[in-house]
Amino acid sequence: MFKLEEVSDLSCSETDKLYRDFVNTPLAAIFKILGLTPFDYTHASGSFIYLKNGKKILDYSSSCGVLNLGHNHIEIKAAEQYCLDNDLVDMLKFGNHKLQAVLAHNLAELLPGELNTSFFSVSGAEANEAALKLAARAQSKEKKYYIRTVGSFHGKTHGILPFTESENFSTGFHVGIDPSSVLTVPFNDLPALMKVTEQYKDQIIAIIVEPIQGQDISTPTTGYLNQLVKLCKEQKILSIFDEIKVGLFRCGSLFSFMNEDNATPDILTVSKSLGGGRRAISAMITSSKIYKKAYGKKMDSTLHSSTFSGVGSSCAVAIKTLEILDRKDFQDQVKENELYFLEGLNKLKAKYPDKIIEVRGQGMYLGLKLRFPSSGMKKINLPFSGKFEIACMGSVIRELFKTYGILTFFTGAAPDVLHIMPPLTTNKVELDYFIESMDQLLGDNFYKLFKRFVEGTLF
Numbered sequence: 001m002f003k004l005e006e007v008s009d010l011s012c013s014e015t016d017k018l019y020r021d022f023v024n025t026p027l028a029a030i031f032k033i034l035g036l037t038p039f040d041y042t043h044a045s046g047s048f049i050y051l052k053n054g055k056k057i058l059d060y061s062s063s064c065g066v067l068n069l070g071h072n073h074i075e076i077k078a079a080e081q082y083c084l085d086n087d088l089v090d091m092l093k094f095g096n097h098k099l100q101a102v103l104a105h106n107l108a109e110l111l112p113g114e115l116n117t118s119f120f121s122v123s124g125a126e127a128n129e130a131a132l133k134l135a136a137r138a139q140s141k142e143k144k145y146y147i148r149t150v151g152s153f154h155g156k157t158h159g160i161l162p163f164t165e166s167e168n169f170s171t172g173f174h175v176g177i178d179p180s181s182v183l184t185v186p187f188n189d190l191p192a193l194m195k196v197t198e199q200y201k202d203q204i205i206a207i208i209v210e211p212i213q214g215q216d217i218s219t220p221t222t223g224y225l226n227q228l229v230k231l232c233k234e235q236k237i238l239s240i241f242d243e244i245k246v247g248l249f250r251c252g253s254l255f256s257f258m259n260e261d262n263a264t265p266d267i268l269t270v271s272k273s274l275g276g277g278r279r280a281i282s283a284m285i286t287s288s289k290i291y292k293k294a295y296g297k298k299m300d301s302t303l304h305s306s307t308f309s310g311v312g313s314s315c316a317v318a319i320k321t322l323e324i325l326d327r328k329d330f331q332d333q334v335k336e337n338e339l340y341f342l343e344g345l346n347k348l349k350a351k352y353p354d355k356i357i358e359v360r361g362q363g364m365y366l367g368l369k370l371r372f373p374s375s376g377m378k379k380i381n382l383p384f385s386g387k388f389e390i391a392c393m394g395s396v397i398r399e400l401f402k403t404y405g406i407l408t409f410f411t412g413a414a415p416d417v418l419h420i421m422p423p424l425t426t427n428k429v430e431l432d433y434f435i436e437s438m439d440q441l442l443g444d445n446f447y448k449l450f451k452r453f454v455e456g457t458l459f
């Protein structure tokens with residue numbers, strides 16, 4: 001049995017072995033291929049993960065959207081410390097929880113429209129499941145259909161899996177909602193949505209949409225979200241916006257649907273950065289009217305509940321996170337940096353038009369859609385996955401990490417898009433470093449990069 005105090009002293013190879021033997025063998029193998037092993041880190045702060053050898057890694061992955069405030073933000077740590085120092089009540093299942101009540105109040109104050117009632121949980125998938133269950137209860141029993149969009153990602157638990165379209169994570173599982181009840185429309189396509197809502201008139205419970213799709217970083221055209229909300233109101237369909245990845249000031253506003261006027265959904269789901277990068281917490285937020293329809297009777301008040309829904313210290317951290325994000329000077333600084341970064345990436349695109357097809361995204365969630373050479377390299381036995389593009393993107397991720405000390409990521413659904421999620425607390429020096437490094441990497445020949453990747457992983 002290891003003692004807690006021994007964890008920091010674990011060597012990289014010991015950790016690798018433990019992870020392989022006791023956590024996830026194939027994932028450990030993929031980390032190795034991507035050059036993320038050895039990753040001999042000691043601690044993390046702000047945009048950086050510090051290594052034992054004195055070097056540091058610029059973490060522009062933000063752990064897929066968890067680290068909007070960076071690693072171990074000083075005020076988030078202080079919020080946790082405040083809970084510890086005052087022995088605040090962390091768990092209370094019987095009696096009104098003060099921290100939950102305040103967090104729900106503050107969310108309602110920051111959100112537009114009637115979004116004023118929160119249900120808390122731990123993960124994003126749970127928040128989405130809560131949304132779907134609420135929608136079903138709030139609608140008439142005759143309705144049986146839901147709508148999802150092409151390329152969506154809403155989580156991987158049984159209940160939410162049928163709504164994740166981007167990759168086939170469902171095969172081999174007995175998914176909760178009958179897939180034949182889930183209709184699929186293209187993202188950002190109002191005519192297609194109108195057609196489906198006409199075809200299934202009065203039978204649709206809800207539509208679930210990411211206002212900016214995270215798997216391939218798809219941004220809708222202006223007007224899509226408010227027209228969608230309007231159509232849903234007309235057709236009595238509940239609109240659910242999943243802002244688990246793109247919310248909390250990641251994409252230009254507190255929530256990305258707020259980039260448009262009159263685009264407030266009936267139900268909003270939030271998670272990831274709500275916990276300030278230190279706690280697991282999610283929220284499903286709706287109007288008191290809809291909540292009442294679903295669970296208004298006393299006997300139904302715990303019809304949907306969970307033991308760890310709104311642990312005190314997680315709520316405390318979330319309260320602090322919202323306070324930080326709501327500061328005008330913080331927001332001004334983020335906006336300035338967003339423009340600076342976008343300009344830098346667009347300059348790279350202009351310099352390397354043959355390699356960068358598009359700069360995608362909004363705010364501080366940007367992506368580079370890369371063009372990989374399509375011939376001459378296909379005969380190589382690819383190190384993982386049959387997909388040629390995944391191996392190409394793997395070589396970019398590996399090079400960024402190993403040569404430049406930068407952590408980024410990509411998704412299997414869109415393997416040609418490099419995802420860049422700097423913490424919102426990043427600064428111009430760090431952004432410059434990223435742009436300069438990317439400039440050097442793109443100046444390199446992709447064939448050479450790929451060759452180094454194959455040699456570095458296979459031999």
Ligand SMILES: Cc1ncc(COP(=O)(O)O)c(C=O)c1O
Nearest residue numbers: 123124125153154155214244245
């Ligand atoms: C948009 C979106 N929704 C839902 C989820 C699921 O969240 P979790 O992994 O916490 O269950 C994710 C996770 O990446 C996400 O990006």
